[in-house]
Amino acid sequence: MSLRLSTVILPYRRWHEGGRAAWVRAEQLGFHTAYTYDHLSWRSFRDGPWFGAVPTLTAAAAATERLRLGTLVTSPNFRHPVTLAKELISLDDISGGRVTLGIGAGGTGFDATALGQEPWTPRERADRLAEFVPLLDRLLTEDAVSHEGRFYSAHEARNIPGCVQRPRLPFAVAATGPRGLRLAARHGQAWVTTGDPKLYESGTPEQSVEALRGQIAKLADACAEAGRDVTGLDKVLLTGFTPDRGRPLSSLDAFVDFAGRHRELGFTEIVVHWPIPDSDFAADQKVFERIAMEALAQLD
Numbered sequence: 001m002s003l004r005l006s007t008v009i010l011p012y013r014r015w016h017e018g019g020r021a022a023w024v025r026a027e028q029l030g031f032h033t034a035y036t037y038d039h040l041s042w043r044s045f046r047d048g049p050w051f052g053a054v055p056t057l058t059a060a061a062a063a064t065e066r067l068r069l070g071t072l073v074t075s076p077n078f079r080h081p082v083t084l085a086k087e088l089i090s091l092d093d094i095s096g097g098r099v100t101l102g103i104g105a106g107g108t109g110f111d112a113t114a115l116g117q118e119p120w121t122p123r124e125r126a127d128r129l130a131e132f133v134p135l136l137d138r139l140l141t142e143d144a145v146s147h148e149g150r151f152y153s154a155h156e157a158r159n160i161p162g163c164v165q166r167p168r169l170p171f172a173v174a175a176t177g178p179r180g181l182r183l184a185a186r187h188g189q190a191w192v193t194t195g196d197p198k199l200y201e202s203g204t205p206e207q208s209v210e211a212l213r214g215q216i217a218k219l220a221d222a223c224a225e226a227g228r229d230v231t232g233l234d235k236v237l238l239t240g241f242t243p244d245r246g247r248p249l250s251s252l253d254a255f256v257d258f259a260g261r262h263r264e265l266g267f268t269e270i271v272v273h274w275p276i277p278d279s280d281f282a283a284d285q286k287v288f289e290r291i292a293m294e295a296l297a298q299l300d
Helices: 015-029 053-063 081-095 122-141 178-187 205-225 252-265 285-299
Strands: 004-008 033-036 068-074 099-103 144-148 153-158 171-174 190-193 234-238 269-273
Touching: 004 285, 015 033, 015 053, 015 285, 033 053, 033 099, 033 269, 053 068, 053 081, 068 081, 068 171, 081 099, 081 122, 081 153, 099 122, 122 144, 122 153, 122 171, 122 178, 171 178, 178 190, 178 205, 190 205, 205 234, 205 252, 252 269, 252 285
Parallel strands: 004 033, 004 269, 033 068, 068 099, 099 171, 171 190, 190 234, 234 269
Antiparallel strands: 144 153
């Protein structure tokens, strides 16, 4: 099974002070996709520079030619399907059809309260995502959409001419629970996981592999329920949140071992964080670039 290698570039640097250079270098290194987080602020970066995902991806589209671009992940925490659809259609057009939308339910971080609301419960986040994704699907595939839902409404929302990618740009749905997995099976072109968060602090890499195996089995069940073959759905692992943490980026051999074990599980894409000094994503840039250029060849 072939494996793709992608990266995620956090939007913490000014565009002309290293921001642009990272996206250009990602294309030069041969990454399949470069993603960014779609947050208003995030964890330890809250009190420092942090830029918007869609403008950043738009600039990246203008600075690159072949690299796919995307979010990991967009959520309903501060997005509305109608306005998001218009931005995505525009971004897909500017990029020449190189955009993937990573989408998930969101969490309880800073995004959850930035608009003045109380954090939603896990159930409400799941309820909102269950309405958000099908409506966004319609908005990106139909010229005009009207919808009156529990959480979101659209009144004759126009999205002409639609996406460059047909019938729309791909969705990569981040999910581990049953409702989210059903959304991935019904609307996703890819599924995204970061592993089992309960194992991050005290679990082992071996336990993480077994947890991921279980997630993929549940995804297969959701696909079967939807009348779909799970092998037709890309499976994306966003690294950095399993018990392995940063070890896969410590050397080329370490990454090849990590990637090989996860390819055997059925993953088709592994995403690594672009190194950020003095952070949880610190890594040697030279080693990182060697991994980008040489690792996949060693897995063939």
